[in-house]
Amino acid sequence: MAPYESESAGRRKATRYVVPVAVVGVAAATIGLVPALADSGNPDLPKLSAQQLIEKIAKSDVQQMSGTVKISTDLGLPSLGGMAGGFTPGAGGSSEGGDGKAGSSADPQSKLMELASGTHTLRVAADGPDRHKLSVLDNAAEYSVIHNGDEVWAYDSASNEAYHSKGAAAAGDRAEKHSKGETPKGVPATPKELADEVLKASGKTTSISVEGTSQVAGRDAYKLLVKPKQAGSTVGGITISVDAKTGVPLKFTLTPAGGGKAVVDAGFTKVDFAKPAASTFDFTPPKGTKVTEGDDLKAQDKSHAPKDLPKDLPKGMPKELKDAQGGGMNDMKVIGEGWTSIAELKLPGGQGLPTGGSGSGDVPPEAQKFMDALGDHVTGKFGSGTVFSTRLVNALITDDGKVYAGAVTKDALVKAANAAQ
Known part of the structure; x- marks a missing residue:
């Protein structure tokens, strides 16, 4: 408006x-x-x-x-x-x-x-x-x-x-x-x-x-x-x-x-x-x-709309996240409150980012190096994953396909992932 x-x-x-x-x-x-x-x-x-x-x-x-x-x-x-x-x-x-x-x-x-x-x-x-x-x-x-x-x-x-x-x-x-x-x-x-x-x-x-x-x-x-x-x-x-x-x-x-x-x-x-x-x-x-x-x-828009959107989308979920859920992301929930709220959701397929190698679904070594340069590898009780950072919004993608994102620090994301176990 x-x-x-x-x-x-x-x-x-x-x-x-x-x-x-x-x-x-x-x-x-x-x-x-x-x-x-x-x-x-x-x-x-x-x-x-x-x-x-x-x-x-x-x-x-x-x-x-x-x-x-x-x-x-x-x-x-x-x-x-x-x-x-x-x-x-x-x-x-x-x-x-x-x-x-x-x-x-x-x-x-x-x-x-x-x-x-x-x-x-x-x-x-x-x-x-x-x-x-x-x-x-x-x-x-x-x-x-x-x-x-x-x-x-x-x-x-x-x-x-x-x-x-x-x-x-x-x-x-x-x-x-x-x-x-x-x-x-x-x-x-x-x-x-x-x-x-x-x-x-x-x-x-x-x-x-x-x-x-x-x-x-x-x-x-x-x-x-x-x-x-x-x-x-x-x-x-x-x-x-x-x-x-x-x-x-x-x-x-x-x-x-x-x-x-x-x-x-x-x-x-x-x-x-x-x-x-x-x-x-x-x-x-x-x-x-x-x-x-x-x-x-x-x-x-109607011809391209997903035909299998779930009927129980959380109330108040932003349209962008609803669209993402229609594409396979689901079980979105919010951890914490206020400025340190963190969105948690699952990637489709229950797995994290593809890794370098020759296996099915893997990425070329050059692409893997590029992805590694963009993110920081982290470990914790949750296992391991990669944190992608900007000056404001950060996101942790775990190897088992979970995403934690918010306007919070890397440590806050790791803490939330550990607590969710």
Whole structure:
């Protein structure tokens, strides 16, 4: 949902805010932000408590605005050359699906996932609950999603392809999300979306305080600091800069417990709370544009859906994990709580990563060396396995096919695996 759109869920009392580890994991996996502009001063503002500032965010009802957001991520992943490029309009989708059926490089559901890596500049605009626009800029190319009334257009200038849906019922679940002004699940693209995912309820595992003031995009702001109380989390802290006048989050920074530059840093470089021009939300496909209708993609989604999904999926499981379960992963459960929560699940087949050798299912020695370089071999009461690490989210894959993952340290994963025996 756009960062300026009022949400009934956002009006919860401050005592109900919390920071689920699942949210941190999703943010780490799917967003990227560029280091925001340095604070240009520390304005003298009236003192506010943490609860007062959280309530100010929750009560913010800004529905008209426009601005520019700089976004980037630094998870510390190894470079894979051309296998892991950043966002390039036109490069993320294909006009042809793997089965030869036509798709669209402009489809928002997949296109906006490309914000998961690299450095990006976004332009955002809103005029009430029924008009939104988000554009991702890349040199001479641009990718835009425009929601105007009951219509959603997405256009990729690099490939000259467009996605169109009219009416939520006609375009299916995918279009319904966008016709309500929402970006795909797991793709928060602005400071407010990030802040909303962090500030959902309150618990004993989280420390929240006001840590001074700053200026962001030329506006006075309070700095809300959110930190885990628990040991073992890879999250050092989250700073949310909140506009002193409107209560809109203007900047979001997630720093790792290990120190160094921010893992996630999103900030407005320009922001205007005036009503955008009506023409901002107008769109007509340029001549020669290939247009894919939402109904067509809905039909493709249904044709590719697994036929044997279990009926007893855990309540509250993220869609991505449900999809994985449909592919063979099962028995997902959560160990612990708060920032140190760890997801445990089983790989299909009941075995871990393939090993080098000549046996069936083994990998070539060169590939094995590459995999070994990416992970650390660990042992414990659980047996042995490999830990794959980023600066935020780590995962232990045991030799007997179990996976333990979370925004926690390697030692915390080994401890959880030992305790599960």
